[in-house]
Amino acid sequence: MTPTEALTTEPDLRVSGGALSSAEVARIRADFPALDQAVNGHPLAYLDSGATAQRPWAVLDAERRFLETVNAAVHRGAHTLAALSTEEFEAARETVARFVGAGPEEIVWTANATDALNLVASGIANASRGRGAPASERLALQPGDEILITEAEHHANLIPWQELAAATGATLRWIPVRDDGTYTAQDAAAAMSDKVRILAFAHISNVTGFVAPVAELVELAHAAGAITVLDACQSAPHRHLNLAELGVDFAAFSGHKMLGPTGIGVLYGRSELLQALPPVRTGGSMITTVTMEKTEFLAPPQRFEAGTQPVSQAVALAEAIRYLDAVGPERIEAHERRLARTLVDGLSSIPGIRVVGPAAGEPRAGLVSFDVDGVHAHDVGQLLDAQGIAVRVGHHCAQPLHRRLGLTATTRASTYLYTTDADVDRLLDSVAGVRSYFGAAS
Amino acid sequence: MERAASDPLGDLYQQVILDHAKRRTGDQVLQAFDAEHYERNPTCGDEITVQLVLSADGGVVDELAWHGAGCSISMASASVLAELVQGKPVAEVRSMIDSFRELMRSRGTLEPDEDVLGDAVAFQGVSKFVMRVKCAMLSWVAAEACLTQLA
Numbered sequence: 001m002t003p004t005e006a007l008t009t010e011p012d013l014r015v016s017g018g019a020l021s022s023a024e025v026a027r028i029r030a031d032f033p034a035l036d037q038a039v040n041g042h043p044l045a046y047l048d049s050g051a052t053a054q055r056p057w058a059v060l061d062a063e064r065r066f067l068e069t070v071n072a073a074v075h076r077g078a079h080t081l082a083a084l085s086t087e088e089f090e091a092a093r094e095t096v097a098r099f100v101g102a103g104p105e106e107i108v109w110t111a112n113a114t115d116a117l118n119l120v121a122s123g124i125a126n127a128s129r130g131r132g133a134p135a136s137e138r139l140a141l142q143p144g145d146e147i148l149i150t151e152a153e154h155h156a157n158l159i160p161w162q163e164l165a166a167a168t169g170a171t172l173r174w175i176p177v178r179d180d181g182t183y184t185a186q187d188a189a190a191a192m193s194d195k196v197r198i199l200a201f202a203h204i205s206n207v208t209g210f211v212a213p214v215a216e217l218v219e220l221a222h223a224a225g226a227i228t229v230l231d232a233c234q235s236a237p238h239r240h241l242n243l244a245e246l247g248v249d250f251a252a253f254s255g256h257k258m259l260g261p262t263g264i265g266v267l268y269g270r271s272e273l274l275q276a277l278p279p280v281r282t283g284g285s286m287i288t289t290v291t292m293e294k295t296e297f298l299a300p301p302q303r304f305e306a307g308t309q310p311v312s313q314a315v316a317l318a319e320a321i322r323y324l325d326a327v328g329p330e331r332i333e334a335h336e337r338r339l340a341r342t343l344v345d346g347l348s349s350i351p352g353i354r355v356v357g358p359a360a361g362e363p364r365a366g367l368v369s370f371d372v373d374g375v376h377a378h379d380v381g382q383l384l385d386a387q388g389i390a391v392r393v394g395h396h397c398a399q400p401l402h403r404r405l406g407l408t409a410t411t412r413a414s415t416y417l418y419t420t421d422a423d424v425d426r427l428l429d430s431v432a433g434v435r436s437y438f439g440a441a442s
Numbered sequence: 443m444e445r446a447a448s449d450p451l452g453d454l455y456q457q458v459i460l461d462h463a464k465r466r467t468g469d470q471v472l473q474a475f476d477a478e479h480y481e482r483n484p485t486c487g488d489e490i491t492v493q494l495v496l497s498a499d500g501g502v503v504d505e506l507a508w509h510g511a512g513c514s515i516s517m518a519s520a521s522v523l524a525e526l527v528q529g530k531p532v533a534e535v536r537s538m539i540d541s542f543r544e545l546m547r548s549r550g551t552l553e554p555d556e557d558v559l560g561d562a563v564a565f566q567g568v569s570k571f572v573m574r575v576k577c578a579m580l581s582w583v584a585a586e587a588c589l590t591q592l593a
Contacts, residue, residue, distance in 0.1 A: 040450070376513035378486055378577065379455075386451035394486050408487045408511055437455075438514060439464055 019334040020327070020417065028327065029418045031056035042388025045423040050206055050234060050367045050414030051392050052256045055320070059259055062319035063312045074311055075285055075302070089311050092318035093301070096266055099321045100232075100251070101242030106274060108267040108301040109309055113233045114156040116252035116267035117200075119304060120229055121160035123277040124198070128168040132278030139227070139276055143169030146195040148226070150175040150183060150212075151404055152205050155397040157231040161200060170197070181208040181357050181405055185216035196226045203235035207398045207410065208357025209340065209364035211235075218247045227273065233257055236266075237324070238365060238416070239333035249273050258324060260317035264310040274300035281306040324417075332417045336366025339415045339424055343368040346428040352435050356405055367414035369396070372431070374440030377409035383437060384411075387430050389423075453567030454574065455514070458522075462561070463514035468524025472507045477588035483576050488512030490520055492584035496532065496592065503527045503535050508581055515565075515574050520581035522561045532589060538562075539586050546575045 020028070029035050034054040037044050046054060066088060072081035074089045090104070097104045110116040127136035141147075147161045151174050165172040175191040177183050192199075199221040201212050214230070221228045230251040235241055237258030243251050250273065255264040269277065279286060279297055283306040288296045297303045324332065344360045347353045352373035358364040372380050381393035392412040395402045402408060413427055435441035475493040482489045490510030497504050506527050508520045527535045542562055545554050550570035554563040568578045 378488075378513035378515075378574070382454065382571070382574070383451065386449075399487070402487075439460060 018331065019338045020331055022421065025335070025418060025420055029420070031058065031323075032418055033057065033060075035418060039388040039390070040386050045389040045426050047413040047415065047419065047423060047427060048390045048392050049237075049257070049416035049419070050412060052262070053237065053259050053416055054418065055259050055261070055316075056323055058323055059261070059316050059320045063261065063316035066312050066315045071312065074309060085311060088315050089309070092314040095318040095321050099241075099325065100236065100266075100268060101244045102268050103271065105300060106268055106271055108269065108274070108304045109314060110252075110265040110267050110304075111263060111310070112256070112265035113231065113252040113254040114265070116265050117156050117229070117231065118160045119267055119280050120250050120252075120269070120277070121164040122280040123304075125164050125167040126278040126280065127276070132276070135276045136278050139273070141168040141170040141197055144195060145170040145197045146193060147172050147198045147200070148175065148191060148193075148196045149173075149200045150188075150202070151177045152181055152183070152208065152210065152398065152401045153200070153202055154206050154231060154233070155399070157200055157202060157229075158400070161198070164198075171195075175201075177401065177404055179405075180359065181205065181401055182210045182362075185213040185220075188213070188217055189220055192220050192224055194224050196221070196224050198229060199226050200229035200231070202231040202233070203241075204238070204365045205357070205398075205401075206234050206367070207369050207396050207401055207412070209234075209367045209369075210357055211363055211365060214246050214248070222247070232268075234365060234367070238329070238336055240329040243268050255313060255317040255320070258317075259320035261310075261313040264313035264317055267304070269300065271300075274304075277304075279303050279306070283307050285309075327417055333366075335417060336415045336419070337364075339419055339421070340364055340366045340368055342421070342424050343413060343415075343427070346424070347431065350428070350432050352441065353431065356407070356410060366416070366419075367412060369410040369412040370431075371407050371410050372434050372440070375434055375438045377411045379438055380411045380431070380434050383434055384427065384430050387426070389427055389430055391427070450567075450570070454571055456564040456567060458561055458564035459514065459518040462518035462521040466517060466521040468505075468507050468521060469509060469517075470507050471509050472505070475507070477591040479584045479587035479591070481580050481584040481587070483512070483516075483580055486513070486577070488516045488577060488580055490516065490581050490584055492520070492581055492588055494585065494588040494592070500592065501531055503530055503532060506585060508584070510581075512580065513574075513577050515568060515577040516580045519562075519565060519578045522564070523581050523585060526560050526562060527585070532592075535585070536589060539582050539589075542582055543579065545569060546579055 032054045070084045072085040074086040093107050094104045097107045124139050127139040128141045175183050175188050227249040230248040232251045232253040236253035249270050251268040256262040286303050286306045347355050347370050354371045356369050377393040394409050472493045476496050477494045480491045493507045495505040506524045541558050546569050548569050556563050565578050568574050
């Protein structure tokens with residue numbers, strides 16, 4: 001059963017709203033071959049979609065169909081397959097653009113979200129060296145300027161800004177988080193200054209599931225004349241996202257976290273800012289005129305897409321987005337919010353478990369990280385794995401946040417549209433036995 | 443949760459390992475030592491500092507102390523190491539480290555020699571869990587670095 005058969009036969013599905021029913025989740029799961037397997041003798045309970053999501057047949061088939069019938073270089077060559085390939089590649093860009101409320105010229109293909117964030121930071125570093133002037137001058141940084149982030153960022157939205165600060169003499173500052181790893185719009189306002197030129201933050205924390213007050217942050221940034229960079233890795237796959245409505249200037253997300261392939265990510269940039277941003281990677285496919293002395297560059301998005309692009313991945317990502325659209329991002333969000341509530345309530349009631357992030361009852365996305373008193377997260381993950389339950393353990397690429405929480409590592413369970421109540425119940429049952437197994441409960 | 447002999451998790455978490463992870467030998471900070479080395483596993487954040495005290499002629503390991511934070515495998519492994527090397531000639535400790543590394547890389551195919559490795563044979567099961575081998579090796583690598591400093 002393909003998702004189109006499964007989901008479009010019920011035209012009321014999206015309008016019906018609310019969380020997905022268990023029958024709907026069961027039907028969705030049938031589309032995901034990787035979910036239908038035993039791991040260590042137990043049916044797989046895949047609770048690591050925050051790291052990478054599983055892919056439905058439709059996505060796997062779309063990539064294979066493209067490679068079997070169309071595959072050719074894009075934006076070059078005069079033959080039929082080259083033209084078809086280019087059409088599909090650009091149609092995929094339009095699909096992604098529509099999904100996030102952007103224009104296709106505002107969508108740049110990257111290798112992943114990390115690559116997208118690095119592209120912005122490195123582009124601004126280049127602007128700061130005078131590259132792309134005069135258009136790029138509005139982005140250029142100099143000593144005394146400030147880059148503001150939060151203490152809760154993934155390393156991918158921290159280190160590129162450290163590097164940019166080092167390259168330009170700008171100062172990196174951050175909004176401190178509270179004991180639970182969250183912050184408020186007031187905390188952000190207190191950290192804001194009129195020297196801030198860039199405000200970069202995660203829409204949803206990959207550790208705490210905290211949802212940033214985007215509207216307030218954007219308003220603060222724009223009042224100070226700063227641009228905003230949104231790490232949308234944990235939001236684009238899981239909820240309705242309209243970047244134009246949010247008013248952010250740049251945003252990044254990854255294909256593999258939203259039912260798509262690895263090796264493809266997306267950088268969104270508001271048109272006028274992308275046009276002002278100088279290129280970072282240079283070479284073929286991003287130029288108009290090249291002489292031995294100098295080069296004129298194409299307009300965005302091609303300016304940022306030097307070399308051979310992830311074409312079959314783009315086509316497959318578009319299919320993933322059609323799948324998500326058919327289910328309905330709002331319904332996926334509601335489904336995960338319900339599961340997260342069960343997780344938080346269940347984990348909080350187990351002795352020795354500390355859930356990090358927003359308190360029970362506070363808004364959070366569908367992921368929950370926790371500490372087990374007396375047991376290291378790796379041991380927790382190992383025990384869960386032995387029961388077929390896949391979770392993420394470690395610092396989740398957010399060492400400063402963990403340090404702030406007083407922890408070196410946590411265990412994270414993250415949900416998606418295919419996660420069942422049974423998956424969550426099995427996790428809760430297993431976690432309840434962890435401390436006694438390791439002799440920490442006495 | 444019962445642990446049967448065929449239980450792979452039981453192979454990993456041998457009772458010896460669980461015991462050492464809780465009642466740790468050598469988990470202390472020395473003020474005087476001959477060599478010290480800090481080792482970190484960046485993927486999981488486990489960290490350990492090993493301190494080594496040799497005999498006056500430098501031929502024997504008088505004491506190995508360590509402190510750090512990490513999973514039960516890395517903590518238990520450091521504890522077993524501290525117990526094993528005390529009073530052993532440096533050359534023997536070196537070959538012990540080589541044997542342990544060989545065991546850890548064996549993916550469960552090697553039958554360890556208890557005469558050489560003592561309680562460390564309990565880590566044979568760890569070698570089947572590729573992602574945990576680094577945890578077990580952490581303190582041994584740090585000890586090896588201490589010996590290299592002193593060579």
